[in-house]
Amino acid sequence: MNNKIDNGFDAKRRRFVQGLTTGGMLASLGLISPSVLAAKPAMKEVKILDGSVFDLSIDEVMVNFTGQLKVATAINGSIPAPTLRMREGDDITIRVTNKMPVTSSIHWHGLILPTNMDGVPGLSYAGIKPGETYVYKFKAVQNGTFWYHSHSGFQEQTGMYGSIVIEPRNDDVVQFDRDYVVLLSDWTDENPDTVYAKLKKMSHYYNTRERTLSDFTKEVREMGFTKAKKSRDMWNQMRMSDRDLSDVTGMTYTFLANGKTPNEGWTGTFKPGERVRLRFINGSAMTFFDVRIPGVKMEVVASDGQYIKPVNGIDEFRIGVAETYDVIVQPAHGSHAIFAQTIDRSGYAFGSLTSNGKKAKVPAMDKAPLLTHADMGMDMGGMDMSDPAMAGMDHSAMGHDMGRMEAAKPRVKVARGVQVDMMASGAQVRLDDPGVGLRNNGRRVLTYADLRNYYPTKDARPPNREIELHMTGNMSRYMWSINGVKANDSKPIGLKFGERVRFTLVNDTMMNHPVHLHGMWSELESGDDNYLPRKHTIVNQPGAKISYLVTADAKGQWAYHCHMLYHMKGMFRRVIVA
């Protein structure tokens, strides 16, 4: 199987799981370290725990996703962690015991609960110390698809994530015959601290498809030297690359669907005619996935666990880190691939939906995309539209008119300096832009402009003020910040209890930033104020602007951050509601 395209990747590393019994063999040959031996092998199956009282324990386990035995951090011994099924309205008790030698934590992503139950060390509690048990108690006030993960260090990357399904108290508004969680994630054999250090030392370390000479000669052939050079000028002057789509790629990552490598392939069965509900969760540390089921139309019914007005006929959707989408499919008899290729096409997660017991065929990945000037938030008014970099963009679909765009000058102070390597002077709201690599691909791709809450907006008040935040960074030094100020140097954001506030995000970087506000809903201004979809994680596309409303209805200190694991430590703010 060709897992990678055209990037000089070492195929040998991809000899996936030979089965966990190899562990014993290698151990007897003295090939693995004692710390690995101390950990128990991970369980192969992900359990579903159902009820209102849950016992979870965090421990190190031994995993083998790539042919190499590695130590992972796991909840109840499996990666992903068990799926927790609970019922809306129930009082939930979750006892979490930390059996690891380091402090840990679990955050219930997207759940509305008191701040001391939110699981963020420093804000909710001091974390769960080694040997300690923390008892979470909260009421399940919502229903839908959510997830949970460690909020300590890089433990999420090493396996601490699982799904939460909360069944509605009353009849479900969506009819379905089968229900599967599809939890997507990224695994690396490397220590995440090493990954982070490598990015700091060489930010393009994991980019295996950088521009080469032949790309330029090809452009020269196509459009002549002058134009080819001109189209390169902006990038070269900025010292940035239009190939820079992911910080961490398939060079080190193995992408998992429900904990299964592409070779293993997670499989869900169905009977022809059934309506199958797939609850997609992106539990990755750093990976955006473009998901499709070739030949099967999807009806998107929920976003971030919240019902939306169903969007029919969807071929593909992009799922940002930490987002969830629920879709209904009604596949024909046979086997269908659930194909989740990464945004940079450096790999994919794969599963099968089957009515005949066979695994589906793995589809080919799409061509790796290039970033455009729009993705850099360039003011396109003065742009050469004959530029090939722009050719792939359907400007009319971007909801703006080229002639009249005005530079979006920051309305708040953005500390310029080492922290900030670019400003998106022409950042535009691009709700109906499916994003780089998905534009005009011939498929019906879900966009944020499609999202309408199933229910009317609860808080109809207009916002009384606006908070503008710029997602800023220095790619080459691998530093991330908000408004040019990293978390450690920042002051908290203060919200008045009960107020309605607009958050406007401007992405002054060339990376996607999925921004997650804990404790309160982020109501995306997707086009109809009466039906604002409620999200917990809002993707701010490169060089784009986006806004959402928040009702500050939860007192306390909350975490607010980019959910890219290696961006988060800089791109983090405390939000204090008082």
Place this chain on the structure above:
Amino acid sequence: MKTKITTLTFGLLLSPMTLAAMDCSDPMHAQMDACKAQAAMPKNSGEMDHSKMPMPAPQMDHAKMDHSKMAMPAAKSSMSSGMDCSDPMHAQMSACKSAKPAIPVSDGSMDKDVPFPYEVHKMEDDPVLTKFILEQLEVHDADGKNPLTWEAEAWIGKDLNKLWFKTEGERVDGETEELEVQALYSRAIHPYWDFQVGIRKDLQPESREWGVLGFKGLAPYYFETDVALFVGESGRSALRVQSEYELMLTQKTVLAPEIELNFHGKNDAATGVGSGLSDVSLGLRLRHEFKREFAPYIGVEWTKKFGNTADFARDEGNDVSDTQLVLGIKAWF
């Protein structure tokens, strides 16, 4: 797109919607020419002549639209009155730019810091790291002598502040003929540039000490550049400019042209350098990165001495200009 337009048409047929009341905040509508026309209106549109308003252009399936039900807005109405400019889609419109309800904008920061409720390690986004870089370790093919030369750097520190060490030198026949070491404090002063200050010690061919002031970073067009001014004893001074470009031939094969220029303030006969431009070297190295951190290379280096430096060389019976093949490795960790 087709389905969207049909939906839109359908919606318009059902509701006796006026253009004025049309919700241009809807992304579907926002693409309509009627909406664009609104956006195109002059900013101070209070006294607008709507007879001049462009009608929707034909490229959107307007044939299906019942225009009889679309009343034109009352003349001389204020564009801004019925429009929800708080909406992000509207916010882009020029009409909104002036009419946007004035809600205060801020970065939301609290005036004072508030302590964390619980003891915690702060977000450690900036760990102390170390990097060792062997830029060049190479053997020269030069008339049987085959000197070994190196250029290496190492740093320890955080994002903004680092201690930086540099060394370069040459060994011929087991003798160290040139050896220079630098210890610098390096401060990031720009997204792509570090300011470096410290000391340089030459151990061979003569002992010399210098103060160092330099800038190191990435110039536009990806030129990795290091410019350093050296100030020594007895009024000696020197300037070194180094720049390198990496041309990727494949994802693993890199052709790296490099230039180095050295200038000196005054003659130093003992080390054989003269005032002015003393030497230039041009290198071209082709390396293959077996992994990011390790790449052997083959290359060619051309050097030429100028002015008094050239004279010193001639006096010693050395070549003024030379071209050598090099074979070496580049590595970092």
